[in-house]
Amino acid sequence: MEIKIGVMHTPREIVLESGQSAEEVEKAVGDALSGTSQLLKLVDERGRTVLVPADRVAYVEIGEQATRRVGFGAL
Template sequence: MEVKIGVQNAPREIVIESSQTAEEVADAVDKALDGSSKVFTLADEHGRRVIVPSERLAYVEIGETASRKVGFGNL
């Protein structure tokens, strides 16, 4: 699923494809915002991790799971 992370004082957002569920991402955001975790950590599909300090987290947009379409069809 696509996850967009906004960071304060950064001109661009971070966009990654994560294999984590929406609930796992939301739980990580909750922990970062309530102060129980000092960093927001998210892993992408290739095993790379994105770590953002909790005090710099502006927003997190959790997208739907994208199904891969194969072939030619009407859009």
């Protein structure tokens, strides 16, 4: 699923593809914003870890699970 993270005072957003479920991402964001955790920590599809300071998170957009289409057929 695609996740977009807006960071305060930064003109660009962080975009990553993650294998985590929407519930896992929501829990990580909730923990970071409630003060339980100092960092928002997410893992992308390649196993790389993305860390964002919780006090700098402006927004998080959680996209739908993308289905990969194969072929050149008409939609």
